[in-house]
Amino acid sequence: MHPSTEAILQHFAYDHLPPHLQEISAPFARLAHDMAGRLDGPELTVGLRKLLEAKDCMVRAAL
Secondary structure: OOHHHHHHHHHHOOOOOOHHHHHHHHHHHHHHHHHHHHOOOHHHHHHHHHHHHHHHHHHHHHO
């Protein structure tokens, strides 16, 4: 796995969140890891970055 992919994937961790926010964050983490296992290249990195941005918005919306 490319180092940039590994670097982005670490931001999908959700164990540190309270349970109600884990429920919001977990599907994004599953999708990110699934796509990282299936795809490769610069577009993967861009897609993961956008997915991370969407995850952050949804977690903030749940606050």
